[in-house]
Structures are given as C-alpha cells and as structure tokens.
Amino acid sequence: MNKRSLILLEVVLIILAVIMLIPIYYLLVTTFKTPAEAALSPMGLPKVFMLDNYIKAFTAMNYPRALLNNVIVNVSSVSLLVAFSSMAAYVIARRPEKMYKRIYGIFMIGLMVPFQISLIPLYKVVSGLGVMNSLVGVILVSVFCINMSFSIFLFKGFINTIPFELEEAAAIDGCRKLRIYWVIVFPLLKPIIATVCILNALAVWNDFMTPLLFLQSPSKAVILLEVYKNVGPFSTDWTAFFPMMVLGVTPMVIFYLFMQRFIINGVVAGSVKG
Amino acid sequence: MKPEFTKTLRNNYVYLLMIAPALIGFSIFFILPTLMNFGYSLTNWSVYKPNYSFIGLKNFVGLFHDVQTTAAVKNSFIYAIVMTILQNILAIPLAVALSLKLKSANLLKTVFFAPAILSVLIVGYLWSFIMTSADHGLLNQLVQLFGLQPINWLGNPKLALFSVLFTQLWQWTGWAMVIYLANIQSIDESLYEAAKIDGANARHRFFRVTLPLLYPSVSFNVLMSMIGGLKVFDIIFSMTSGGPGYATETITTMLIRRGFTEGRTAYAAAFGVIFFLLVLIVSKAITWSFNKWEEKIS
Numbered sequence: 001m002n003k004r005s006l007i008l009l010e011v012v013l014i015i016l017a018v019i020m021l022i023p024i025y026y027l028l029v030t031t032f033k034t035p036a037e038a039a040l041s042p043m044g045l046p047k048v049f050m051l052d053n054y055i056k057a058f059t060a061m062n063y064p065r066a067l068l069n070n071v072i073v074n075v076s077s078v079s080l081l082v083a084f085s086s087m088a089a090y091v092i093a094r095r096p097e098k099m100y101k102r103i104y105g106i107f108m109i110g111l112m113v114p115f116q117i118s119l120i121p122l123y124k125v126v127s128g129l130g131v132m133n134s135l136v137g138v139i140l141v142s143v144f145c146i147n148m149s150f151s152i153f154l155f156k157g158f159i160n161t162i163p164f165e166l167e168e169a170a171a172i173d174g175c176r177k178l179r180i181y182w183v184i185v186f187p188l189l190k191p192i193i194a195t196v197c198i199l200n201a202l203a204v205w206n207d208f209m210t211p212l213l214f215l216q217s218p219s220k221a222v223i224l225l226e227v228y229k230n231v232g233p234f235s236t237d238w239t240a241f242f243p244m245m246v247l248g249v250t251p252m253v254i255f256y257l258f259m260q261r262f263i264i265n266g267v268v269a270g271s272v273k274g
Numbered sequence: 275m276k277p278e279f280t281k282t283l284r285n286n287y288v289y290l291l292m293i294a295p296a297l298i299g300f301s302i303f304f305i306l307p308t309l310m311n312f313g314y315s316l317t318n319w320s321v322y323k324p325n326y327s328f329i330g331l332k333n334f335v336g337l338f339h340d341v342q343t344t345a346a347v348k349n350s351f352i353y354a355i356v357m358t359i360l361q362n363i364l365a366i367p368l369a370v371a372l373s374l375k376l377k378s379a380n381l382l383k384t385v386f387f388a389p390a391i392l393s394v395l396i397v398g399y400l401w402s403f404i405m406t407s408a409d410h411g412l413l414n415q416l417v418q419l420f421g422l423q424p425i426n427w428l429g430n431p432k433l434a435l436f437s438v439l440f441t442q443l444w445q446w447t448g449w450a451m452v453i454y455l456a457n458i459q460s461i462d463e464s465l466y467e468a469a470k471i472d473g474a475n476a477r478h479r480f481f482r483v484t485l486p487l488l489y490p491s492v493s494f495n496v497l498m499s500m501i502g503g504l505k506v507f508d509i510i511f512s513m514t515s516g517g518p519g520y521a522t523e524t525i526t527t528m529l530i531r532r533g534f535t536e537g538r539t540a541y542a543a544a545f546g547v548i549f550f551l552l553v554l555i556v557s558k559a560i561t562w563s564f565n566k567w568e569e570k571i572s
Contacts, residue, residue: 006374006375006376009371009374009376010376010377010378013368013371013372013376013378013382014378014382017382017385017386020385020386020389020444021385023400023401023404023444024388024389026400026404026412027400042412042415043412083295084295084296084299085296087292087293087295087296088292088293088295088296088297090292091289091292091293092293095286095289097286100289100293103293103297106297106300106305107296107297107300109304109305110300110304112501112553112554112557113308113550113553113554114501114504114505114526114549114553115304116505116507116526116529116546116549117308117311117529117546117547117549117550118304118307118308118310118311118543118546119307119529119530119533119534119542119546120311120314120533120534120539120542120543120546121306121307121308121310121311121314121543122303122307124307124310125302125303125306125307125310129302140299140303141303143299144296144299144300144302144303144304145300145303145304145307148296148299148300148304149300149304152296176288177288177289178288178291178292181292202391205393206391206392206393206394206395208393208394208395208508208511209507209508213534224393224395224396227395227396227399228395228512231399231512238403241399242403245396245399245400248393248396249392249393249396252391252392252393253391253392255391256388256391260384260387263387263391264383264384264387264452267449267452267453268452268453268456271453271491271494271495271498
C-alpha cells in the first residue's frame, strides 16, 4: 500500500473509533447534567459539572458494600479457579492413565454445553447445600459450574508445552509429588495463570445471571444487582440512573486502563490455544 | 479388588487428591444438575405442585405445540447466525487494516476492544436509553438530523431483535478483531512476498494467503459467537425483556420465564434438554466443517 492510501485508511479508522466512543461519551456527559439539560442537548458539554447525581447514586446503590461483595466474590473465585484447575490440569496432562483422559472428557462437556440448561436443578443443589443467598453460593457456582472447564482447558494446553525434565530431576532428588507440583511446576505456569486470572476476573465480574438467581438479600448484592434494582425507580430520571451505570463499570474500566496490554494478550492466548 | 488396581491406586493417590477438588465440585455443580434436569423433564413438577410424578414425554409434546417455543428457538438461531456472520465480516477487515503499519494501531486496538470489558447488562441499559422510541433518544435525534422520521428501534417487533443485535456487534466485534489480528501477525511474511512475486494482487493475497491461514481463529470465533449467541440472556433482559410480544424472546429468556417466573419447572427442564441437544448439534457441526476445511487447505 502506498503512503497516501495508508493515511486515508488511518483517518477512516480514527473516525470509526470516535463514532464507537459516542455512547460512552454520552453516558459520561449525561451524569453531570440536570434532566432538562440532558433532554435539551444530549451531546453538549454540561454548563456546570454537578456531582449531585453521583452522590445520590453512590448512596442509592450502597456502593461501598456492593463493591466489597464484588471484590470478595472475584478474589475467591479467581484464586480457587487457579488452584484447583491448575492441579487438575497438571494430573490430566502428565499422567498416562486412561482414567484421566476420561475425566478430561467429562470436564470438556462444560465447554460445549451451556450451564443455563440446568438452572433449576442447580437452584435445588445450591439451596440443598445451604448456600443459597450467600456469596459462597455465587462463588461455588462461578467456579465449578461456569468457569472451571475453560480454565482446565487453558492450563492443560500450556502444561503440554513445558518439558518434563525438571520434574524428573526433582523426583530423582527425592522430591515428593505434591511438592514437585507446587515448587517446580506452578511457578512455570505464570503466563497462563495471568491469562486465566484476567479472563475469569472479567467473566465473574460481568456475570449478572448468577447473582440475580442466587442472591436475594440486599446486603449481599453485588454491583450489577444494585444497578438492576435501581433501573425501575430511576428509569424516568436518566440523569439519576446514568451515574449508577458509570459506577457499575468504573472498576472494570480502571482494570482495563492499567492492564490493557495483558488483557488483550490474555484473550489472544486463551483463544489461540483453542 | 484386583491386586494391580490397588497398586495403581496406591501410587496414584496423590494425583487423585490433586484432581479431586475440581472433579468433585464440577460433578456437584455441573454434572449432577444436568442429569437431574433430564430426570425432571419427564415429570410434571411445578412450584405449585410439590408432589410430582412421571409423565413421560408429555412436556416435550407440549413444547412442540407451544408457539412461544418456536418463536424463542427461531429468534435464538436468527440472532446467533446473523451475529456470527456480521461480527466476522466486520472483524476480519478491521484486523487486516490494523495489521498494516499505522501510527495509531495500538490506540485503535485499545479503543475497538474497550466495549468488550463492560458488563453486558449495563451496555444493554445504555443502548436502550440511546434507542428509546421517543423523540429525545440520542439515536432518533441523529436520525432526525438527516430529515428522517424517528424510528421505534426497540418497540417495533420486526426491528427489535436486530437493534439488540447491533448493540452486541458494537460490544463484541473488537474481541473477535483482536483474535484475528494476532493470527494475521503470526502469518509468515515470506508467504506474501512469494505471492507478490507470483503476481498476486492485494485481493488475491487476501483470499489465497490470509483467509486460508486464518482458519484457527475463524473456527474459534464462529464457534464462540454461535454458542454465545444461542445462550444470549443479559442483553435481551436489559433491553427488551423478550418483547414486544415475543419478538425478542430467546431460548434462555423463555427458560427462565417458564422455570422461575411462572414456576413451570419441569416444563422448563424439558426446554433445557432441547437446548442441550441443539447446542450439541450446532457445535459438532461447526467443529466438523472446520476440520474438513483444515484438511482441504493442508
């Protein structure tokens, strides 16, 4: 391609990018306006940047509490996923026995079959275990029902590519099996651990259906549930509701701004292995 | 127990211990509910009828005669297929363009990908405000700027599903693009040079070199967006909740409506079984056809 058409292409792409950002700009700019001003000039900058809308949203959503619940759910889910799926994937990748291949096959059903088909029995299982309406229930569903298969899939693909010699040497030196795993293998998994953490952090944070079905008490609500609860009462007053949406996406946006290179690489690593 | 088996077990117990937490958890929260679902689908259990009994395939017969089933399955497939086609048609050229040496390539990549990190629920709310039929919705203000009548984006049964779909394109095309971009960048430069020497123009180079070598990411993206499209829930829930009428009712929204809102539990379970079979057939078909493609080009 010659230089001029490259520049032309770049301009077209930049215009496209700006158009893509309009909804985000609109979301942000509305939060600082009065309802009248928002209806009159939806795209214009606000005359005065008023923060009242945010203060109201912050209290209506019980934001600190919801944020804390989100953090608890995310940190526990992601840690459990990394610990359990990496161990399981290690055994599956390293052991020759047929039994482990069969177990892997069972895990992979979870990749194909949407968990939504069995929501009602899942509801029974969760209440049967006494973890209904608790963060623990949401964590267990996120970890074992929704995200476990994909994490095992990613770990297994990665472990297949690392050479066996280090583990052998350690075994000859008399290192025990579990210790070999945690001391030798686990540190080698760093790149894929980063991918698993990022993809699961996004998936768990943005999952709405699980908390909707398994959390009812207001004190347990996560951020998305708070946004959902407020859409009814505030839907006529956009300028009051928009700040809730902004507060709802802010944690992930900050995460993205700091980690964007790793996030994009993680998404790519996750899918190229597929 | 046979002696060899106990021996393997003894050698293996640490490995069994390592796989146990994942396997036990997965069995309880995934395998067990799936099996239970098959069982419930053959009963008449509902929230209002705590004592349920075996009724065979009656639920399935009922489902085949339920107009909403047909609507939901049809909508889900239209949604998934159109979404898959449009998303890939948009993402591949974008990825090709960004693989050229542009100064702003990295920034553009970040911007195009950004919507994918937002929660689907909130994206749905935002776009339903933008699309609301009244004159003051942002999109209709834009439409009126061009001298056209305001359009009832979400209220028109013929249009609603596609309006929702457009929102998802806005959100997910960047995700697909990033995967294509990585794949394009891994293609050996010398292949293009060889093609150039053979007199291939840009169009030939795209269709004969780039596209065939993209098959790993095409197959991944197609599979992901088909399955993702079939199980779409959050975006429908927040933009139209299945309406107007049943115009945007999909398999998952109907499953939740029947099972949780209306309490017709066994009926929803049967619908779940049908969903299970549909997804299995679709993903097998996609995997099979991409394996054929792979054989053909290698």
